Amino acid sequence: MSKASQQVFRLIALHNKLLPEPELDALLAEFSDPLQALEQLVQRKVVSEKKAAQFQSVFKKQLDKLTAEYLCEADETPQPISPQTPKSSESSKASTAAEAKVVAKNESKRLAKPGVELIHGLMLEARRMGASDLHIKSGMVPVVRVHGLLKDLPYPSLTADVAEQSLLAILTDAQRSAFKADLELDFSYDGGEELGRYRSNLLFQHRGVDGVFRLIPETIPTFEQLQLPDAVKRFTEHRVGVVLVTGPKGSGKTTTLAAMVDRINRNRAEHIITVEDPIEFVHPCKRGHVNQRQVGTHTKSFSNALRSALREAPDVIMVGEMRDLETTSLAITAAETGHLVLATLHTPDAIRTIGRILDEFPPKEQPQIRAMLSESLCGICSQLLLPGADEKSMALAVEVLVNTQAIGHLIREEKVHQIHGVMETGKQHGMILMDDSLIRLAKEGRIAPEMAYEYAQNQKYVKAELALEGE
Template sequence: MSSLGDLLARAVELGASDVHLTPKQRPVLRINGGLYVADFEPLADDEMRIIAQELVPPHVRGQFEECHECDFSHVEVGVGRFRCNVFYGKGVPALALRHVKAEIPTLESLNLPPGLRSCAAAPCGIVILSGTTSSGKSSTLAELIGLINRTEQRRIITIEDPIEYEFVDDRSTITQREVGLDTRSFATGLRQVLRQDPDVILVGEARDAETLRIAIMAAETGHLVLTTLHAGTASLALPRLLNEFPADERDRVRQAVAANLHAIVCQRLLPTAQGGLVPAVECLFNTPIVRKLIAGDAIEKLDAAIETGNEDGLQSFDQAIFQLVRQGIVTERVGLEHATHPEKLRMNLEGIFLDDSHHILT
């Protein structure tokens, strides 16, 4: 596997977030959101089979043989840790490897709003990190766990698939469990974790109703639960969550979420003017107004609550992008491309702001 090791070392040296290996093609690196062909020879079908056979760890080989795809973590000695997905294409294995940096990130290093510190300080409740794939959710979760670890004496148990960032106990005591290796599934691990005296529970991904149901119950019984959900905006995360449940359960679940939600944080990664990536962050904290809207099934009004809740730390994507453009971190073109409401953002950048009745404020 020396050739793979050389490739991964080169990828890390270039700052690549992902490495893609497909048969008969040169390896491809994702750097700052763009795809670049690496200066390595194409891998033949047999070479791909050998790499897959050597990389896939014993605890997921059965899954790989049955389902022809699996997730796991891989440590390349002297290079770093990678989150791996091996899958078949046209009968031959292909791989996607994401580099997981060894250093636990901080709010400052990730350019995240300081208001997110409240998510780590909360004694209980649910914190949901949402966004599309590759929007930085895992890094933000790691930062929150790292912040708790540095500042609080708490018992933290994580359930991940696979383990990405590795934590070393500081003020907190942390156990990391990997689905497939340490527990059968997220739901199974969650059912057992309540007997393990946790203060904080991290669930790598809320994939189904059972996992969500147990996570909500854990928050109701005084635990802080952090998890991720795929949704494009903070307000869309709630319908996404509720739709996982049968229709006759949704009202009860919605009331439970209204009572126990701490925050929904949604991210988008934007290319910077300097050539890197920066997150635009939408923040929905469970203020009394937000709680009332959720409990009253007025979720369609959450966007307005976010727009007008800046004093309480709430922030829309467009407000976040407005600041990034004003600070010269991203260009206006990039900002408009990633905005939820591009025309509204364009008007704001021109100094025109409208109230709810579409009257010009400035």
């Protein structure tokens, strides 16, 4: 079983990103006993003693299961070898191949069994592959999204019973009851240090129960890592007003908001309240004091949380999403009464974001809301996250509106359609149009020109700019 135990060790080590694959193979070639190899990593200070102990516990547990199943397999198909006859290199290779087949077969058996272990194994694989999402589907092969594209995992299809039992196994009793009552469930799942956190959704569909898990990075990215413009970073320096991060699903809005909150938390001794559905990034208190509230768990709704937040002495309020009229009205009121409010909307650009906010209100209230928004709006960052030209990365395109006296005047005077022209001439304030961002990414070779055309608002302009570059 030495080869089999090495293969189990190798599989778990790759899942946990213990070492790059070539270095791991070299280590296992040097030490036939995987636990000696692990001890070497501790001595070399590659892994901590705590992490090594956790890893060893998982390894031994899997090895015990494999040993029992391997022995059963050997009893069913005995392959006696005479002790007087040494193995030839060919027979040794055949034996190793046979052991590998047993490992693979038992791994498939394990994944066919319903339970938390199945979900955790798929989560580990998704994180190892650098996926953004994991889809567990009844009657189908599990799927991950890597660099914007869906890919099947090399596992067998999950029956409806296995998928349902496994997905329900990761829920609390309260979540299980809510799911059965509402037929869908939004929640965050914390798999601990090994698995990380996930924004999760379960739903019923015609084949059975499905689960979708958005992988949340282990650390909060910085502005530099996200390659966000300096104008967006400057939004966090405001003490009062509304900052909006917008874009379609999967465009990185939550990550940008988290980077904003983290920057304020690191640089200002202020009280920050976040209202999320569900909580994704966890913010430890640094210079700031952060309270994170989850809708459905810590508060009944965004509007309830916002209303009470005004009596909780916050300096900064982060709203996961302005979903309705009441939440939007309370967010603007909070900004008017001396708070910095960070929020998201599912709108594609700055102009339509302003229009969406105004359209939430009845016509008789719009003059007042226009006046309030023209004063309280700090800026808008609209985002698109696009597959990179190398098919191994994602590229972030952004549109940035910075509220100036001219922008505020157009909002008050119902001339929102003229804002585009002001943004074209407002580069000195840090303003960026989405089409210009797409052109820059295409010229830098980070996205394909066809991708820029596809997402352009003014395709004629984008094509002309990229054609001139080609000449």
